[in-house]
Amino acid sequence: MKLEVFENSEIVDIEVAKKIIHVIKEKPNALICIAGGDTPKGVFKQLIDAQKNNCCDFKEVSFISLDEWVGISDETPGSCKQTLYDGLYTPLNLKESQIHFFNGKAESMIDECKQMDKIVAEHDGIDFVLLGIGMNGHLGFNEPGTNTKNSSVLQLSPTTKEVSVKYFNKELPLRYGITLGMSQLTQAKNIVLMATSEKKREIVNLTFRGEKTNQVPSSLMQGTHAILCVDEEAGRDIK
Ligand code: F6R
DSSP: OEEEEESSHHHHHHHHHHHHHHHHHHOTTOEEEEOOSSTTHHHHHHHHHHHHTTSOOOTTOEEEOOEEETTOOTTSTTSHHHHHIIIIITTTTOOGGGEEOOOTTOSOHHHHHHHHHHHHHHTTSOSEEEEEOOTTOOBTTBOTTOOOSSOEEEEOOHHHHHHHHHHHSSOOOOOEEEEOOHHHHHTSSEEEEEEOSGGGHHHHHHHHHSOOOTTSGGGGGTTSSOEEEEEHHHHGGGO
């Protein structure tokens, strides 16, 4: 894993967006996966601006979702789907055929996983994945103690349930998440782990300098071609 530390979060947004744009220029029909959550929101803005300024053409790109809260509909503000649609897909004017998203309310979660695995396989893997790092080191909903290959439904950790309140403004009876698997993420052709702000300092250090263990899923990126992009606040302990 390579480390890139930038002066502030705005510069991280710009640099991460440049990496995505580079991949799309090289491969206009790339399969791109971008996490929900708060961390990538500045990157959304950079990508939307790039399209407005004719610096990037998203017409042939496919987007696949990283994860979703099980039991949460896409109409729920705070769901991963709503975050990605409102923040990125709708402003980019994407066609529905370009988007593949987990349905957190699907009747069969097994079929939902199979469907997503099929899409990854049909594209010969993910070309670029942008991951946020959870406070417990989860990637997608690959929670501490798990190490999945393909798409899976996993129990949410107590930390993830606690943190979820920031997205929904209230406690919801969340128990499971549906997520792409760790092997699908580690095998992506380009991987960026992104973390900003002081509150991510400890988990960023564990990710990069800590023991490689599935107790901290983000540390499983050690020894891969992933790039960890952080601002100075998040990267203070590892500089
Ligand atoms: C969201 C997701 C999560 C978040 C992580 C960081 O789709 O996959 O793994 O990326 O929890 O969340 P933020 O960015 O809100 O700190």
